[in-house]
Amino acid sequence: MLDGQSNRLGVLFLAWVFGLGLIFLVSERAAAQERTPYPSDDAVNAVAKQLYCPVCENVSLDVCPTRACAEWRELIRQKLAEGWDVEQIRAYFAAQYGDRVLAEPPRRGINWLIYLFPPLFLLGGILVVYRVLRRAPSISPEVEPHVPDETDQRYLTLVEEELKRRK
Numbered sequence: 012m013l014d015g016q017s018n019r020l021g022v023l024f025l026a027w028v029f030g031l032g033l034i035f036l037v038s039e040r041a042a043a044q045e046r047t048p049y050p051s052d053d054a055v056n057a058v059a060k061q062l063y064c065p066v067c068e069n070v071s072l073d074v075c076p077t078r079a080c081a082e083w084r085e086l087i088r089q090k091l092a093e094g095w096d097v098e099q100i101r102a103y104f105a106a107q108y109g110d111r112v113l114a115e116p117p118r119r120g121i122n123w124l125i126y127l128f129p130p131l132f133l134l135g136g137i138l139v140v141y142r143v144l145r146r147a148p149s150i151s152p153e154v155e156p157h158v159p160d161e162t163d164q165r166y167l168t169l170v171e172e173e174l175k176r177r178k
Contacts, residue, residue: 049088049092050088050091050092054091055073055084055087055088055091056073056084057097058087058091058097058100058101059071059072059073059083059084059087060072060073060114061097061101061113061114061115062083062101062104062112062113062114063111063112063113063114064077064079064080064083064112065079065108065109065111065112066079066080067080071114072084072112083104087100090103101113105117
C-alpha cells in the first residue's frame, strides 16, 4: 500500500510540475507578445541621419547637440516603438517643419533639377572634352624637320648685328 501511494504522489508531483511549467510558458509567450520592442540607438540614429535639425543650419539630427534635437530623437524612438516606419517618420517631420529637414529632398517640383543637372553637366563636360581633343592638331612622326632657308639666314644675321652693336 505504501508503494502504490508513493507512486500516486510521484505522478501527482510530476503532473503539478508539468502544469506549472506549462502555465509559465503560456504566460511568458503572452507577455512577450504584449511588449513592444524598445528601439535601439542605432535604429533611432539611422532615421535621424536622414533628417536635418530645423533649428541649426546644415546639421544632421543624429549629431546635433541641442536639447530640441535630443527631444526629436526621443520622438523618433517613440514613433519607432509604435510601429511607424522610416518613411512615415520622414513624412511626419516634413509636415511639421517643411522639406528643408529632409536630407534627401523629395523628387517633385523644382527639386527635380537637383537630380537632373549633375548627370547633364557630366555628359556636357564629356562632350566638350571630346570635341576639343578631336579638333586639336595631331602630332605625327611624319612631319619633316625644319630646314633653314634664306629668310632664316637673314634673320640670324640681323640678330647677330644687333648683338654686336650693343656690346
